[in-house]
Amino acid sequence: MASLDRSLIAGLSVFEGIAAADLDRIIGQARSIRVARDQRVFEQEQEAHSFFLLLDGHVRVVKSTPDGHEVTVRYISPGELLGIASALGRTTYPANAIAAADCVVLAWPSQLWLTFSASFPSFSANTYKAVGSRLQDAHSRVVEMSTEQVEQRVAHALLKLIKQSGKKTEEGILIDFPISRQDVAEMTGTTLHTASRLLSAWEDQGLVKGGRQKIVVVEPHRLLVIAEGRTSKS
């Protein structure tokens, strides 16, 4: 394996304020792994042997219920940690992590978590802040699910996606990884069918442009109007 360079992780907020020599030590203990699209980084209920950092690609974190439903908890972008369950006192992963596109991840053995957070206060501070903001996210998700209709939730989901992984193109803002209607449905707690209908309707109105596993938001502002529920409901 080609030896890893600290430049891979130097700019990231998780490792902010850590000396170059320490970064070398940190990355020296990492394994680099390629994960092909639709392959899993880790699996629900599996022993949490490692925690990960996404270097490139996009990962979908999905919870599977006993009765076969899949609920997407979040999407991970490059630079974010994942599989940090071990940090929260779990010994097993709480969800599946599936590569939404081909990915490169770094993996460290779980027991290094303690070492890192003891040795590098900024590491622990940063990661706990990250956990905190995920808690916030989860709570707003609950609020959304409780108070908004499907249309608004889907609109919100698209807005979140373009904010997180949007790429400007001449057509509009493209969600920068393959995403199906089914995926949208699993993010918003609805069905493939309803999601498809909404996207189609929006496409007719020129709000978005669809394609196979592809969504381009043409008019984010009008989408926001829908998300906020102040749509005229013609």
Next chain:
Amino acid sequence: MASLDRSLIAGLSVFEGIAAADLDRIIGQARSIRVARDQRVFEQEQEAHSFFLLLDGHVRVVKSTPDGHEVTVRYISPGELLGIASALGRTTYPANAIAAADCVVLAWPSQLWLTFSASFPSFSANTYKAVGSRLQDAHSRVVEMSTEQVEQRVAHALLKLIKQSGKKTEEGILIDFPISRQDVAEMTGTTLHTASRLLSAWEDQGLVKGGRQKIVVVEPHRLLVIAEGRTSKS
């Protein structure tokens, strides 16, 4: 103000493994506050000047949306921390905390959070573990909202409540603080009406016993059957 005794907090998991002298120092910096029923411990958007420990009573944490909806995020039982938003890098409280019954809380100025977690590793470890499990809770909440129908969600909510604050009586397991149908609705993302109908139906079947701001679960097992969605749907 009567001086506070370390015995108030000695047994709690948050302060587990901390020396008696340190406990004295910790509690020496706390203010004890009584909060009457329906009064607020803190308010959404308000400057997060303090974090709290609930000594007695029950607190409902509620998020208010701009359009007037109220969503109950969680109930706090004695011994739990609340208002720890400040610990997660927020300067303002993310929700309202309302006393569901008359309460006694301890309050510490937010800046002591850093002191405590730096001085007492077990304090920081315990609280972060708590945050972790709240994150888990929030995620399962999202999964529930996405996959289950109202009936199952309400059943789950009651089961959670009796697990957390159930008190055995001769009639069954009583939820040990005043709780209205409206409260149940806000926990489960439904309306007062639907909640009321469900409770009434269950009362007819002898599953629960209701009353004004009062719920007694008579047959937890049958409630679990409903919660799991393996009901015969007669």
Next chain:
DNA sequence: CGGCAGGTTGACGTGACTCAACATTAGTGG
């Protein structure tokens, strides 16, 4: 004893799920 918060219950409408058929595109092997 009046008033009000909390609770119940019916009638009705509808958003979104289900069931179902079909269209389109990507990928695969001959």
Next chain:
DNA sequence: CCACTAATGTTGAGTCACGTCAACCTGCCG
């Protein structure tokens, strides 16, 4: 390079769980 197949996506029709609207009851507190 084309035929075949499997994903993926679209769209219609029918149904139902739940929300909305509305009326009314009931126990509690001053």
